[in-house]
Amino acid sequence: MLSFRKLKQKDLYHVYQLDQLCFPQGIAYSFDGFLYFYFYIDHYSLVAEEDGGIVGFIIASIERNKTSQIITLDIHPYHRRRKIGSKLLSRVEDHLISLGVKNVYLQVGINNIPAINLYKKCGFTEAKRLPKYYLNKIDALLMRKNLAEQS
Numbered sequence: 001m002l003s004f005r006k007l008k009q010k011d012l013y014h015v016y017q018l019d020q021l022c023f024p025q026g027i028a029y030s031f032d033g034f035l036y037f038y039f040y041i042d043h044y045s046l047v048a049e050e051d052g053g054i055v056g057f058i059i060a061s062i063e064r065n066k067t068s069q070i071i072t073l074d075i076h077p078y079h080r081r082r083k084i085g086s087k088l089l090s091r092v093e094d095h096l097i098s099l100g101v102k103n104v105y106l107q108v109g110i111n112n113i114p115a116i117n118l119y120k121k122c123g124f125t126e127a128k129r130l131p132k133y134y135l136n137k138i139d140a141l142l143m144r145k146n147l148a149e150q151s
């Protein structure tokens with residue numbers, strides 16, 4: 001059965017490995033990156049579990065100016081198109097709303113159609129194109145969602 005819980009320290013290596021599986025070299029975060037997100041920034045992060053294993057996760061930063069960044073949202077390839085990504089995002093948004101966060105931002109590769117579709121379906125809109133954002137060659141979209149408009 002699918003369940004959701006907060007990301008714990010013991011999950012960090014596992015989510016790092018899942019991120020390596022989900023993104024190409026140079027775009028995936030390093031293990032140090034995950035340590036930094038976990039220990040040095042204010043964040044709200046969840047994992048999705050099934051049969052005792054992590055099948056997806058999301059990390060969202062919480063910034064002082066009532067904004068949040070979705071740092072990453074990763075679903076294991078075997079578990080995609082089951083709305084797990086949408087559910088993780090929705091749960092994070094509910095928590096951010098309870099904290100008074102007004103705006104959520106994220107960057108997504110212009111070629112990442114699954115993710116762009118998911119974010120649009122979940123109410124994000126394109127705010128800006130960021131030239132050569134990934135690997136100094138792939139453009140990204142900066143996407144935004146106003147949570148205040150949802151509540």
Ligand SMILES: CC(C)(COP(=O)(O)OP(=O)(O)OC[C@H]1O[C@@H](n2cnc3c(N)ncnc32)[C@H](O)[C@@H]1OP(=O)(O)O)[C@@H](O)C(=O)NCCC(=O)NCCS
Nearest residue numbers: 022073074075080081082083084085086108114115117118
């Ligand atoms: C993008 C990602 C998180 C989607 O997770 P998911 O759990 O499979 O997505 P969901 O099942 O919640 O899909 C919600 C909607 O997103 C869109 N979508 C998801 N995968 C898609 C695909 N492969 N092609 C086209 N649209 C897709 C669809 O509109 C879908 O709704 P539908 O299934 O009713 O048509 C997943 O593909 C992933 O982990 N990709 C690699 C990592 C990544 O790119 N993360 C985003 C970082 S910005």
